[in-house]
Amino acid sequence: MKKVLCIGVAALVAGLVLHFGPAGFAEEEQEHGGDIIFTKPVKAVLFSHQTHIDQGLECDSCHDDPFEMAAGTAEENGDFTMEALYQGKYCGTCHDGETAFASNTRCAVCHIGVKGYNRLYKLSGEEGEGGHGE
């Protein structure tokens, strides 16, 4: 299973995301970026463009600073960590406890985990990895 998972991740990182994205990925969502699933440095974080646009944000609220337009740029930077967020970088630009909820709170709002990731990409059963079910 480990191997399968690794290959899966490699394929996704290689840019295949668009070809088999999450089910129910609406056309108009894609027009303004859709959902972004970060897998580095931890698996996985879901960023919804829709949710943020619904808050009244414009494209230039976040692009090209703190985030470049090209998906995956932040993940390649090497400093895309919680520590950076606490210092006001990336998501931490707004998620500072004033503009939006602080980055060190409500972890699982953005972190969907390996289970959430597997559900989106249907890599394995409902439970995700491991067999602790009944």
Add this chain to the structure above:
Amino acid sequence: MKKRIEDFAKLENEGADTLPSAERRRFLRLGLTVTGVFAGGTVLSLTSSRPARGALVGGEMLRKDPYKPHYSMVIREDRCIDCQRCMDACVKTNDVPEYGYRTTILERELEVGPGEKQREFMPVLCNHCNRPPCVRVCPTKATYKDEKTGIVMMHYEKCIGCKTCMAACPYNARYFNEEKRAIDKCNFCFDTRLSKGEKLTACAAACPADVRIFGDIADPDSRVYKLVHEPTRVVWVLRPETGAMPNVFYTKG
């Protein structure tokens, strides 16, 4: 177990009357007061009773816990992000097969407001119970509670694979290992790490979110002791109604 865990979301205090008194005394010894029992006795919530301890608690209550060190884990549940690095570390360190597990992460949704839900992840592992039902039912004494450390361990060669312990464990913490032809379970990494001088279990060391705090709950300088005894912190254990006396505590923040 999954269904029970999902029930935890409906936390409603039912009073602590149904709690066996031995269980209550054990927490008092640790300096904790029971503040309520939730979800049909499935969750027991506790706070530190240290300020009141001197006045209320006599010599019997202050008796030391039998194990030195007394290994324990405090899980800061709301910080878990289900990255599963703990599971990966456990698998690598303890040679856990693909179909098995010594620890896993459960998922539930909490109602945080009208129509508003929030995801929460809950790491689970063997609770190294003080009164382990698994040990009680094992016909060959293949599973036992180590007298020094309190860790519930396996003599693999004595295990006949009858799976009685699997059925008896209230935490679903055991699986049958085909290669060993025996039951396998978490042993707080005793053979692979603790006995070699490591201070942390593999899962605790691997967690990037500092969720799993491991240490000696009998040592007032340890992180586990301090966390559990913070005056305003609410701590809870799973399934106290079984009387198993778990040594894995849960908290938030």
